[in-house]
Amino acid sequence: LSAPPLSAPPGAPFLPGLSAPPAPADDELEGMVGGSATMREVFAQARRVAPSEATLLILGEGGTGKETLARAMHRLSPRRHRPFVPVYCEAIPETRIEGELFGCERGALPGAHTARAGLCEAAEGGTLLLNDVAELPTRVQARLLRFLQTGEVRRVGASRARHVDVRLIATTHRDLVQRVRDGSFLSDLYFRLRLHEIRLPPLRQRPGDAVRIAESLLRRHAWAMAQAPLTLSAEARAAVAAAPWPGNVRELENAVHRAIVLAERGEIAPAHLGLDASSPPPVPPADALEAEPPSDSLEGYFRRFVLEHQAALTETEIARRLGISRKTLWERRQRLGIPRARS
Ligand SMILES: Nc1ncnc2c1ncn2[C@@H]1O[C@H](COP(=O)(O)OP(=O)(O)OP(=O)(O)O)[C@@H](O)[C@H]1O
Ligand SMILES: [Mg+2]
Incomplete structure (x- = not known):
């Protein structure tokens, strides 16, 4: 996206009372x-x-x-x-x-x-x-x-x-x-x-922003496809607002893109976003994402996460979600005896 032009392009509609370009929105x-x-x-x-x-x-x-x-x-x-x-x-x-x-x-x-x-x-x-x-x-x-x-x-x-x-x-x-x-x-x-x-604060410390970002993604998608935007159901809005989003905006973005495919037309429900209101997904403690090993519980978390996700995710994506480098992922796999599965 480039900066807005300083003067209105020829043929732009006349907006009464607007003589100067609008100040940049602060949101x-x-x-x-x-x-x-x-x-x-x-x-x-x-x-x-x-x-x-x-x-x-x-x-x-x-x-x-x-x-x-x-x-x-x-x-x-x-x-x-x-x-x-x-x-x-x-x-x-x-x-x-x-x-x-x-x-x-x-x-x-x-x-x-x-x-x-x-x-x-x-x-x-x-x-x-x-x-x-x-x-x-x-x-x-x-x-x-x-x-x-x-x-x-x-x-x-x-x-x-x-x-x-x-x-x-x-x-x-x-x-x-x-x-x-x-x-x-x-x-x-x-x-x-x-x-x-x-x-940059984590998404869970930006009240209201998860819903704002989700709706902005839906508008952008609708605009690109030249169709009416999908909307979030009331439950989906509440679920988006309440979810902890440990993977922050990237995780939210992935969830919305998945929902766009699953919902196809009409309204997005919590399940489309992978947010099941009755059983919220388990979330690792916030500092587990940042901390270094070794601690038994962290190693357990690492092992579970890798075993559960290695079939579906690339090494880069696993490392990213764990908040570690690919090199560290490789080293930890070696150390814990969970070498990369051959595909
Ligand atoms: N405030 C925001 N509004 C809308 N989209 C956003 C916002 N912040 C991030 N994004 C989107 O979220 C995704 C992740 O952003 P980005 O890659 O900049 O994160 P990062 O902090 O560099 O991640 P990493 O630590 O994994 O490298 C991108 O697709 C980006 O467009
Ligand atoms: Mg980055």
Whole structure:
């Protein structure tokens, strides 16, 4: 979605009394929906911070909209016409991440037959988004810190550094303070990243927003299909409002998309959303999603979750729902003796 035009296009209907473009609504930000007081505050903070050049850290549980907010910030910034380059730190193998981010000279890394620019350089003039920044190995964290301090990138194997103009946005669902304490995240990098910090609250702490988002998804779907929107039954509204949504907006979005298929026409009932009013689905304790092992109950939860879901979900999706990296998922599978089922 792009910003609304500043002047009405030719042939636009005349709206009496409307001489200036309307002020941006405070219950949405570039397509993000949120009328709760907590989200209005987030949107206000995001609008203040967007024009800044300073590094931004976005925190929040899985599925709360960190990447979506980062994209909105880019579109609201003076860099909007320049590249937006998202990087998924946990998805890049450790042996390749330095070359991917910073580039490399010919022959400096295995398989580097030609010199190659990294993603930092690809974002020149624009915004670089580092998703899951806590998953970067310490060696790469140090290189990133040097880049932030000097504004210069040195490709792997290069003797000369080159100036690169990018704004960095980083996200994580981890507790970075804890990571700094246990020595797995560089404190200097942490302080450098959080020049601005925005914390996205979990969906269960945004009163009214789950229903707002669900209805906005239904309207958007109806618009795309050029048909009348499906509506939520009174029970479905109540169920959406009451559900804890441990997977936050992503989980809600999946539930609504499933309901659209199942309900086909007319009204959506709680069952279409997978919300059975009589037996609410069991929810892991909130901190189980964030916490690290080992604890017997957590391991039990992990084992049950993996065994129950591995037939239906990809490894990426399982890791995402558990709030861990794919690497951690793999390691835990090995440790607990539940290797990946062969398909
Ligand atoms: N406020 C919102 N209004 C409408 N849709 C939203 C909102 N926040 C997030 N979404 C949608 O929810 C989904 C998940 O958002 P996103 O990928 O940005 O979350 P995330 O915090 O980066 O997740 P993860 O931690 O798993 O990487 C996306 O499809 C996004 O469009
Ligand atoms: Mg994300």
